[in-house]
Amino acid sequence: MTDDGRLDRLSGMLKRRGFILPAFEIHGGAKGLYDFGPVGGRMHSKINQFWRDHWLKLGNVVEISCPTVTPYAVLEASGHVGEFSDFMTQCLNCEEASRADTLLEAHHPNPDALKMEELQALLFETLPPCPACGAQTWSEVSAQNLMFNTMIGAGESGRPGFLRPETAQGMFTSFNALFRHFRERLPFGGMQVGKGYRNEIAPRQGMIRLREFNMAELEYFMDPESEQHEDLSPWANTPIQLLEREKEPTIITLPEAFQNGIIHHATLARFLGITYDFLVAVGIDPQRLRFRQHEENEMAHYAEDCWDAEIEGSYGWIECVGIAHRGCYDLLQHEEATGKTLRARREFAEPRVTTIDAWTINGATAGPAFKAQAGLVKDAVEALPKATTFPTTVTLANGDSVEVGEEHVKANQKTISESGEWYTPHVLEPAFGIDRIIWHVLDHAYTETKKNGEDYTLMRLKETVAPVDYAVLPLFEKDGMGDLAWTIHQRLCQTSGLVSMYDASGSIGRRYARADEIGVPTCITVDHQTLEDGTVTVRDRDTTDQTRVHMDQLL
RNA sequence: GCGAGCGUAGUGUAGUGGUUAUCACCGGGCGUUGCCAACGCCUGAACCCGGGUUCGAGUCCCGGCGCUCGCACCA
Structure with missing residues (x-):
């Protein structure tokens, strides 16, 4: 980190200009919750849309949208009720709360794996001393879940539920509908862009750890017995930084990494490539992007293998995408819990x-x-x-x-x-933390420079994510320049997929600076000459080059 | 969750019990034949919330909320 206050200046700008702001701030704010503001809102939706378009190119995936409110049973089957819980106990002497499994580490090889009743029994049997006061009296063990609890329905008829901690479960519970949709032919995928919720004990680091966050996930179902033929040639000339478990970092292309056995699965290798392309296309600096394989003990309860895309920014290397091989875990879990069949059929030769x-x-x-x-x-x-x-x-x-x-x-x-025969498909899951990606896009685009000896900041955002596509600036709002500029602005806004910003206040230099600061790629200036011949000044953000173009040829 | 520090216009800040709450950038309006935060005139905007001490609280005390850091925790 070469900070010297850059992070503070960046965060201040993002708030001042309306990219991201603490949510509900007039009521005192709420930890771990952020707004995308007037500028960030469109950036957020553009990046989501770009993600959809990017993965739909696979040709055998569909988008679905499932509720965020999820019945208890679904998340019990998925393992989240168990895995997302910390079992707490309280010292009856000093009231210090401790994690039961941590207290019992001396008495059990792997207390983390114990169920609540087992922890309770072992705790009362061994009576470990309180780390705070040394007393050996403990309250009953209680589960503190990291998911948001809620009741579905009121009063007597209410049933317990949670806000979903990931979008993935919707794809699993919808498996049979997906299977029919794809004419019972694998591989295929279901994907979803939406909110997830985790009641983090201590949200930190701004946008990095949130309590409500945007995620985009694909569940790609495959027959584990049929070899996956994947074309990795698009990445044959793209060296990528890989950190294999327990190995030194290497820089290698994906086809080579697959041939060398660093990445065991062809589709996994391809998904790494597609993920790489996505991140670079939205503006992540390839030099500050790497893929790291999870350690055995680091993997989530469901994963067989997992590679994270990590991006380096103001908070160090942060995992922003997880590409997990979930095996057949999820479908089997939901089968077992419901008695329904969640399988695909393979015909014998x-x-x-x-x-x-x-x-x-x-x-x-x-x-x-x-x-x-x-x-x-x-x-x-x-x-x-x-x-x-x-x-x-x-x-x-x-x-x-x-x-x-x-x-x-x-x-x-x-x-x-x-x-x-019928079999349980395996699942490959690319899971994107959209907020973390947006943060790093902003971080990498934020440029501090000098202009005529003055500090100058601009956002070098790619057009794929820029929150405003054009700024239309009348030199003055008189002699018809303002009206003409407004007409051009209207014409741009009525073009599907484009957003223009009209700005007539302050000097022209100031308006260029304001546009640069939020990353508007192109400014269009209407001046006296426009009134005579219909040409406008088109000014490029990154080079500040200006060209005269007729207003009818803007698009 | 524990400990420490902090919380004043949009941003950054000054303010050690009595000020019309400081300054800068900023925002808005008008002017400017004017093209990279230029200039002139006018103008806008703040003491996180609640309680207490006091004749009087931005300032002292308590609680809450939020932010930062350390420890703990962490798909």
Whole structure:
């Protein structure tokens, strides 16, 4: 960090000009909550839209939108109720609150993995001393969840729920609708852009750790048994900084990283590439971007492998995108919790034919003979070889031995043909923290320079994210210059996808400076000559070059 | 969550119990044949919230909220 106050000046400007501001400030503010202001609002929506367009290029993904209010059961199934909880206990002597698992580290190899009841039992059994006062008396263990609690419905009929901590669960719970939409053909993806909520104990670092945040996630469902053929050639000439787990950082292209086995999965490698392209396109400096593989003990409860895109800015290297291989964890969890099937079907190249030629029980006689054990007897008999002669003694799964006579069995001859099978797809999840990305786009675009010996700041924002596309400036609001400028401004604003800003106050230099400060790429100035020949001055933000263009040729 | 520091116009600030609350940038209006925060005139805007001490509180005390830092925590 080479700060010397840059971060303070940047934050001040972002607030002053209306990019991002503390939310609800007139009421005293609220920690971890921010507004995108008059300037930041459009930047936020442009970046979201650019993200959608970028990933929709895959051609086999769709966007969905799910509620943020989520029933308890959904997040219990996903593991968030368990994983997002800290189990707290309070010292009865000094009232200091401690985490139960931390207190029990001396008494258990991995207390973090214990359930609340187990922690409770172990705590009361071992009575560790309070780190604050040394007393050994503890309150009951209580779960403190990092998700926002709410009630869905009022009073007696209310059911517990949470605000979602991630958008991902919506894609999993909608799996069957996605599966039908894609004509039951994998791979495909569902994606979602929206809000997520985490009731952080200590939000810090401005936009980096928020309690309500914007995320954009893709869940990409794949058949784990079919090889993923991915074209990595678009990144053949793009060296990227990779930090493999327990290895030294390397700079390598994605095709090479995949061939060398640094990245194990072709689709994962491709998603790293698509992510890289996105971040660079919105204005992240490639020199301050890297991908880091998670340590084994760092990965979330669901992940098999995970690479983060980390961006360097005023707060150091910050993870802004997580690209996780979630395996089949989520779909299995929701299957188990609901009893519904969340699977895809793969057809075999050839039908698999199994021929059975052995024994099974004769229900009419074996049933009355073995009663409750009949099921176990059936399993045991069907496991016997064809050459078995009856009567014989078989050992059941429960350890009992029974005598099975000829009258209890019959020959079992059948042919089973299976044309395919149902399986649980694997999931690759690129998850983008939009606010963190916006922060770093702003951070990287913020440029402090000198102009005629004076401090000068400008935002070198790319057109993909610039909050205002054009500023239209009449030199003076007289002799018709103001009216003409207003007409041009209106014409620009009526063009889909464009936003123009009309500014007539202050000197022309001041207005260029104001436009530069919020990153307007192009200024259009109407002067006396415009009244005569219809040409305007088009001025470029980064070079300050001016050219005269006829007003009808602006677009 | 604990500890420390801080909280005054949009921004940065001055202000050690009595001021019409300081200064600068800033914002707005008008003028300017004028093109990179130029200039002139006019003008706008603040003591985080609540309680207490006091004749009197921006200033002292208590609580809350927020910000920063350290510790703890952290998809």
